[in-house]
Amino acid sequence: MIRAVLFDLDETLIDRAPAIRAFVADQYHRCADILSAIPSERYQQEFLEVEQFGRVAKKIVYPELAARLGLGDEAAAELLQDYTVHYPRYATLRPEARPTLDRLRSMEMSLGIVTNGVAEVQFGKIDALNLRTYFRTILVSAVEGVSKPDPVIFQRAAERLDLLQGECLFIGDNPLVDVVAAEASGMSAAWLANTESPWPSDVPEPRHRLSTLADIIPLLDRR
CATH class of the missing domain: 1.20.1390 (PWI domain)
Known part of the structure; x- marks a missing residue:
C-alpha cells in the first residue's frame, strides 16, 4: 500500500x-x-x-x-x-502541481522531496514557491552528503517518514537518476514524461508513465 x-x-x-x-x-x-x-x-x-x-x-x-x-x-x-x-x-511551478499536492494531502499521503543540488538554491526555490508546508521531509543532496541515483538517499527519505521503501511512490523526470534508481532502492516509481530527458531505448519501459502530475491521482486510485 x-x-x-x-x-x-x-x-x-x-x-x-x-x-x-x-x-x-x-x-x-x-x-x-x-x-x-x-x-x-x-x-x-x-x-x-x-x-x-x-x-x-x-x-x-x-x-x-x-x-x-x-x-x-x-x-x-x-x-x-x-x-x-x-x-x-x-522558479516556476507546474500549473498542475499545487492542485495535485492539495489532493494528495487530502488523501492523507505523506509527501516529500528528494533533490540533487545546493541547499541554498534548492530550499530557495521551495520557499519562493511557498511549498515547504506540503512536505514532511525534504532531502537535498548537498545537505545529505549523498546524491541520486545512490539508493541511500531514497532509503533515508523513507526512514524520515517512518515508512518502508515499498510504501513510497517516487515521481521524477529523469529516467535513470529518478525512476530506475528509486525502484532499485525498493520504492515504486513513476516517470513524468519529458522530451528533454527521453526514456532510453536500452532500458525497460517504466511501469508507470505520467503525462502530467495530475495523473498521480488515478494511479493511486488503482492501487
Whole structure:
C-alpha cells in the first residue's frame, strides 16, 4: 500500500526550462560589467550547452563557461554567486502541481522531496514557491552528503517518514537518476514524461508513465 509520495524538484514540480532561460537572459544584463564583450545570444547558448539541461552542477558549469568565453576564475566565481543569489526567484511551478499536492494531502499521503543540488538554491526555490508546508521531509543532496541515483538517499527519505521503501511512490523526470534508481532502492516509481530527458531505448519501459502530475491521482486510485 502506498502511504507516501516523494518528488524530484527540478523539471518535476518545477517547470525548469522557461525559468532557466529567463534567468540566463537576465544574468547577462545583471553581470554586464564582465560580459559586455560577449554577445547575449552567445552567452545564453553556451550556458545551456554547458549545463546540459541541468545535469551538470553549476560549480562545474561556470568555470567551464568562463573558459569557453575567455573569462577568468574571478568572473566564474561572480557568475556562480549571482546564480546562487538570484536563480531561486525564477522558479516556476507546474500549473498542475499545487492542485495535485492539495489532493494528495487530502488523501492523507505523506509527501516529500528528494533533490540533487545546493541547499541554498534548492530550499530557495521551495520557499519562493511557498511549498515547504506540503512536505514532511525534504532531502537535498548537498545537505545529505549523498546524491541520486545512490539508493541511500531514497532509503533515508523513507526512514524520515517512518515508512518502508515499498510504501513510497517516487515521481521524477529523469529516467535513470529518478525512476530506475528509486525502484532499485525498493520504492515504486513513476516517470513524468519529458522530451528533454527521453526514456532510453536500452532500458525497460517504466511501469508507470505520467503525462502530467495530475495523473498521480488515478494511479493511486488503482492501487
